[in-house]
Amino acid sequence: MSDHKTFTLDEEPIEFQDGDTIMDAALRAGAYIPHLCHNPEFEPHGSCRVCVVGVNGRRVSACTQPAAQGLEVENNSETIKQERRALLQMLFVEGNHVCPGCEKSGACQLQAVAYYTGMLDPHFTHFFPRRSVDASHAEFAIDFNRCILCELCVRASRDVDGKNVFSVSGRGIDSHLVINSPSGKLGDSDFSATDKAAQVCPVGAILHKHTGYDQPIGERLYDRQPISVVGDVAEYEGKDHD
Amino acid sequence: MNSVENVNDFITELTTVVGDRPEQLLQYLYRIQYQYSYIPPHAVQLLASRLGLPEREIQGVIEFYSFLHDTARGDFDILFSDSITDQMLGSRTLASGLCERLGVRFGEPRADGRVSVDLTSCTGMCDQGPAMLVNGWTVTCVDEARIEAIAGLIETAVPVEQWPKEFFQVEDNIRRRDLLLNSPRSNGSALQALLNQGSEQILDELDKSWLRGRGGAGFKTAAKWRFCREAEAQQRYVVCNADEGEPGTFKDRILLNSYADEVFEGMTLCAGVIGASQGYLYLRGEYRYLLEPLQTTLERRRQAGLLGQNILDIDGFDFDIDIHMGAGAYICGEESSLIESLEGKRGIPRKRPPFPVTSGFRRQPTVVNNVETFMAAAGIAAHGADWFTAAGTGQSTGTKLLSVSGDCARPGIYEYPFGVSIRQILEDCGGGDAQAVQVAGAAGLTVPQRDFERSISFDDVATGGSFIVFNQQRELLDMVQNFTRFFAHESCGFCTPCRVGGTLLKNLVDKVHAGRGTEADLQQMREIGALMRDTSHCGLGSTAPNPVLDTLEKFPDIYHSRLRDSRYEPAFDLDAALQEARQISGRDADAAPFEAEQ
Numbered sequence: 001m002s003d004h005k006t007f008t009l010d011e012e013p014i015e016f017q018d019g020d021t022i023m024d025a026a027l028r029a030g031a032y033i034p035h036l037c038h039n040p041e042f043e044p045h046g047s048c049r050v051c052v053v054g055v056n057g058r059r060v061s062a063c064t065q066p067a068a069q070g071l072e073v074e075n076n077s078e079t080i081k082q083e084r085r086a087l088l089q090m091l092f093v094e095g096n097h098v099c100p101g102c103e104k105s106g107a108c109q110l111q112a113v114a115y116y117t118g119m120l121d122p123h124f125t126h127f128f129p130r131r132s133v134d135a136s137h138a139e140f141a142i143d144f145n146r147c148i149l150c151e152l153c154v155r156a157s158r159d160v161d162g163k164n165v166f167s168v169s170g171r172g173i174d175s176h177l178v179i180n181s182p183s184g185k186l187g188d189s190d191f192s193a194t195d196k197a198a199q200v201c202p203v204g205a206i207l208h209k210h211t212g213y214d215q216p217i218g219e220r221l222y223d224r225q226p227i228s229v230v231g232d233v234a235e236y237e238g239k240d241h242d
Numbered sequence: 243m244n245s246v247e248n249v250n251d252f253i254t255e256l257t258t259v260v261g262d263r264p265e266q267l268l269q270y271l272y273r274i275q276y277q278y279s280y281i282p283p284h285a286v287q288l289l290a291s292r293l294g295l296p297e298r299e300i301q302g303v304i305e306f307y308s309f310l311h312d313t314a315r316g317d318f319d320i321l322f323s324d325s326i327t328d329q330m331l332g333s334r335t336l337a338s339g340l341c342e343r344l345g346v347r348f349g350e351p352r353a354d355g356r357v358s359v360d361l362t363s364c365t366g367m368c369d370q371g372p373a374m375l376v377n378g379w380t381v382t383c384v385d386e387a388r389i390e391a392i393a394g395l396i397e398t399a400v401p402v403e404q405w406p407k408e409f410f411q412v413e414d415n416i417r418r419r420d421l422l423l424n425s426p427r428s429n430g431s432a433l434q435a436l437l438n439q440g441s442e443q444i445l446d447e448l449d450k451s452w453l454r455g456r457g458g459a460g461f462k463t464a465a466k467w468r469f470c471r472e473a474e475a476q477q478r479y480v481v482c483n484a485d486e487g488e489p490g491t492f493k494d495r496i497l498l499n500s501y502a503d504e505v506f507e508g509m510t511l512c513a514g515v516i517g518a519s520q521g522y523l524y525l526r527g528e529y530r531y532l533l534e535p536l537q538t539t540l541e542r543r544r545q546a547g548l549l550g551q552n553i554l555d556i557d558g559f560d561f562d563i564d565i566h567m568g569a570g571a572y573i574c575g576e577e578s579s580l581i582e583s584l585e586g587k588r589g590i591p592r593k594r595p596p597f598p599v600t601s602g603f604r605r606q607p608t609v610v611n612n613v614e615t616f617m618a619a620a621g622i623a624a625h626g627a628d629w630f631t632a633a634g635t636g637q638s639t640g641t642k643l644l645s646v647s648g649d650c651a652r653p654g655i656y657e658y659p660f661g662v663s664i665r666q667i668l669e670d671c672g673g674g675d676a677q678a679v680q681v682a683g684a685a686g687l688t689v690p691q692r693d694f695e696r697s698i699s700f701d702d703v704a705t706g707g708s709f710i711v712f713n714q715q716r717e718l719l720d721m722v723q724n725f726t727r728f729f730a731h732e733s734c735g736f737c738t739p740c741r742v743g744g745t746l747l748k749n750l751v752d753k754v755h756a757g758r759g760t761e762a763d764l765q766q767m768r769e770i771g772a773l774m775r776d777t778s779h780c781g782l783g784s785t786a787p788n789p790v791l792d793t794l795e796k797f798p799d800i801y802h803s804r805l806r807d808s809r810y811e812p813a814f815d816l817d818a819a820l821q822e823a824r825q826i827s828g829r830d831a832d833a834a835p836f837e838a839e840q
Contacts, residue, residue: 046593047737049777059776064593086773090742124746124766125813149735168588168735169302171571173745175735180296 007071009033009053016067023051023063026075032228033075034084034113036091036202037150038063039234042159048150049087050113054080081117088114089123094173096128096145097203103212104204106220110148112227127173134179136187139209140198147177147205152234157197165191177205200234246282249274253288264293265604267303267586271310272527272567276378279319280311306588306734308362308570309378309527316351316358318396322384323373325364325489326680326724327647327710333372336389337361343393357396363572363728364489365528368647368710369415369654377402378530381409410531414496415654418670420641421633422614423657425621428504430548432511432623437554441471441515450627452639453619457483457575457612458682458706459781463619466609469599471516473607480512480521480561481603481610483580487526487572488683489728490708493643494613496655498525498532501617502539506563508616510549511623512609513561521563522603524580527570536565572732573782577610578602579734590736591780612706614643635661638699642707646671648680649713656709658698665694673711678718678797683708684725685785688718690796719755719800722789726751729786740783743774747790753813757804760811764801768794 006013007022009031016025026033027040037048046064053062054074062073074080091097091110099105131144149168154177157165165186169178181189191197198206217223221236230236256270267289274285281304290297304310322328322337341348341359351358367373370382379402381388388409395405416423436444448464455461470478482505486494497505509521525533540563543549553559566584568574574583578592581603602608611619618640622630630640638660644667647653651672658667668676679689681698682705689696689703696703712718730748735741750767753759771787771794778784793800 044593046779049738049779052777061779066595083773083777086769087738087777090738090746093746094738094742124742124770125749127745149741164296164299167296167299167302169298169305170735171306171588172730172733172735173741174305175741178298178302180298182297184298 005067005069007067007069007073009073010075010077011072014067014073020067021063022053022055022060022065022067022071022073025067026062031075032231033062034116034227035063036109036113036148037152039152039200039202039232042152042155042200045151045155048091048148050084052080052083052087059083084113084117085119086123088117088119089121091148092119092122093124093126094129095147096131102146102204103207104146106217106223107215107233108204108222109202109227109233112222112233115222116227131176134186135209136185137189137191137209138187139193140186140191141207141209142177142179142186143205143207144177145205146203148203149175149177150202152200152202153177153197153206156200157191157195160196163190163195163197165189165195165197199238202233246278246284249278249282249285250288252277253285253292257292262292263586264295265584265586267293267295267300268307268569268583269566269586271300271304271307272569275310275569278314279317279377280314283312286312303586303588306571307527307568310569314351314355316346316356317399318357318402319377320357320359320392321362321365321375322359323363323365323367323371323375324361324724324728325368325371326721327368327490328364328371328373329720329724330648330716331372333384336372336384336386339386340389340393343389344396356399362528362570363487363732366486366492366495366526367412368490368492368645370413371647375528375530376405378527379410380412380528380531382412412495412499412531414500416496416657417646417652417654418656418658420657420659421630422617422621422641422643423501423655425625425629428507428620428624429546430507430554432507432620433514433548433554435623436511436514437556444511444515444623445471447622447627448619451622451630452637453615453622453630454638454700455612456614456618456642456706458488458704460700460704463611463615466599466611467512467515469597470607470609473600475607477520477604477606478516478518479603479606479608480509480516480518481577481580481584481608482509482521482523482613482616483575483577483610484529484613485524485526485568485575485580486529486613487575487732488685488706488708489725490645490647490680490683490710491706492645492647493655493707495529495532497613497617497643498529498536502536503543504617504620505613506539506543506549508611508618508620509563510553510561511620512611512616514553514559516607516609518609519560519562521561522584523563523565524568524574524584525565526568526574530567533565533567540565571734572728573734573780576780576782579780580610581608588734590734591782614707633659635659635697635699636701638701642698642705644698644705644709645707646673646709646711648711649673649675649716650711660699661697663695663697664689664703667698667709668694668711671711673713675713676711677714677716678712680710680712680721681705681708683710684728685782685788687788688721688792688796717800718793718797719751719804722793722800723751723755725789726786729782733782733786737777737779737783739774740778740780740786743770744783744786746770747774747787749813751790753811754801754804756815758806758811758815759801759804760806762810764794764805
């Protein structure tokens with residue numbers, strides 16, 4: 001027992017290995033820390049800040065903070081939950097997220113984490129940005145209204161597919177996802193349905209065409225169980241379920 | 243401006259000067275911008291194929307830096323410095339006056355392409371403002387007469403090189419000298435000390451001197467150099483952070499102008515200690531005018547055997563310095579963003595750990611220090627730790643250069659031993675009528691009159707050097723508005739709290755400033771501010787709400803005196819929302835079917 005390195009997550013001991021972040025160890029132990037831009041298959045990013053936890057009175061992102069022996073990590077306290085709600089509310093007002101009209105509803109991590117943290121309204125003033133939809137690709141559509149800049153598609157396309165289809169342009173509140181093709185359209189890029197980048201979007205920004213509502217709303221992943229139990233949608237859809 | 247047809251030749255020529263590597267991308271773009279007034283699409287294609295980068299990634303770099311544009315600016319591209327100090331000196335009125343004379347609208351080039359006028363973040367000329375940049379060149383002391391002359395020069399298309407020299411005169415304005423500015427010029431004496439004493443002894447001296455980083459963070463310099471020296475590596479790098487972007491700070495400008503030898507000597511000393519053979523000076527784009535003089539100094543040092551191969555004739559002591567230009571991004575003053583920018587990328591702060599001392603430029607151990615820190619280190623090597631610790635207080639040893647501006651009779655550079663009181667500084671600079679002083683810039687603290695006995699030090703009021711005086715007549719909310727706009731503009735956009743929170747905060751401050759705010763808005767400002775402070779990815783985001791949080795606590799009246807007497811006021815301003823429709827329809831506010839509530 002003494003061989004194992006541990007820290008505590010809300011007073012529960014969590015074992016970790018050298019090189020683990022707090023998130024790595026928590027995921028392995030089956031403990032849930034809400035997150036959006038993190039996916040264990042990719043380099044940690046630390047941009048959405050939803051996985052914020054308390055360590056020694058400081059706030060750190062669990063996905064980037066190295067685990068260390070004896071750390072006392074605060075995860076589900078009321079203060080942290082409140083901070084996560086505010087971060088989620090910011091993401092909601094920054095884009096145009098209309099859950100009732102979104103094909104991803106019920107299988108969307110943004111929506112699921114919002115439910116999990118008890119977010120009931122957007123609280124902040126909506127930006128109502130003017131963003132476009134790119135339906136130029138035969139099999140996929142991109143709705144930029146729903147992009148939360150997690151850069152998972154950027155990382156997947158660059159690091160796994162070796163295609164660099166996506167990148168981020170602009171600065172500050174004008175930051176936005178762009179497509180590396182001569183016209184800037186997805187249909188003009190070498191993006192394909194088998195790309196890893198096609199399977200990682202945690203929200204309804206990158207959508208498979210021709211499959212809309214195959215699974216009725218009400219019967220989707222997060223309609224049945226909370227995200228804290230079933231985990232990320234990308235991981236779930238990557239497995240075989242009968 | 244040059245015809246874009248020769249962009250091919252221009253780029254080919256550039257490759258021979260700066261080299262054909264992706265990490266030179268920003269340097270290419272910077273030069274292309276000033277050659278053509280924008281980055282022509284053809285240049286992006288050429289660079290993409292030459293450097294093996296996707297075109298959109300190059301576009302992403304262009305869109306990140308304020309001074310780079312993908313559409314043509316005017317042949318004369320004018321940027322008024324929008325620091326609060328410029329604003330206090332009447333810059334906004336002068337800027338709109340110029341626009342009126344030239345018949346040009348803010349942000350849009352004139353139809354004939356002759357001129358464009360816009361605002362830019364503080365250009366570091368607060369002691370001789372209002373200031374502007376014309377095609378990247380600094381113009382100081384702008385007044386009505388100068389505006390009239392400039393409008394004439396533009397209308398008659400006189401090239402900027404032929405404009406009156408006095409427009410571009412930048413004064414040092416050194417008002418008080420102490421240890422650093424008084425010490426004998428060190429042409430090689432610090433390096434000679436390294437030769438005589440060896441690296442360990444120099445590190446011990448630095449350690450004893452208690453020198454801490456002058457950029458504001460205050461990390462102990464000896465420890466930083468030692469970590470870097472001890473890190474396993476193929477290569478190590480020395481980087482001087484001359485991206486002096488904190489509004490109200492301009493002391494590095496003086497050091498680079500009149501003490502460049504001491505700064506370069508400090509960098510070379512660091513290289514000798516940690517074992518680096520290449521260094522970089524990252525110079526903010528606003529200090530374009532310093533580039534050639536700095537390059538001349540570097541060349542002179544090479545000739546003198548103080549830089550280059552076998553420095554001081556020591557076999558194998560090789561070190562050289564390149565200057566990299568920034569292109570209008572405050573975030574690049576953060577050391578890991580600076581390194582990203584040095585590598586030619588968007589200046590997004592890296593995750594920490596690892597820290598630059600173990601994984602910095604090209605993922606190799608890198609020391610990044612402020613201009614003033616390198617100069618102080620050179621002084622300590624040459625004169626010893628005791629020379630340095632003779633000044634200062636407690637763990638804040640030595641002196642600090644302060645950039646004093648705002649409502650005072652004698653703005654300029656003041657070098658004080660740490661521990662000096664704010665009252666003393668105000669007395670010396672002639673700021674007797676102060677209601678408050680903003681110390682450490684937009685990210686700093688507003689010190690009210692009752693706290694003027696407080697002192698400048700790492701343990702009391704810490705600062706990278708900015709000291710802005712506000713007299714009794716000033717509206718402090720103007721300052722808060724200027725700073726929150728600045729931070730919203732300068733946020734890199736990587737993390738949620740700073741990207742979204744910064745703009746929400748700016749909109750709320752604007753709402754209160756316009757007299758439409760309520761108590762609920764103030765409460766929301768506190769919530770957003772605390773969230774940004776606690777959860778942001780980097781120091782920019784966590785200090786961006788300081789002006790709001792600090793003044794809400796210390797100067798609540800500047801907010802309350804403007805609040806609407808109602809519990810709730812919608813963020814939606816109907817009158818403002820109708821503006822666009824009015825412009826399109828050509829109907830003015832009186833004729834529109836809506837009357838603004840008085």
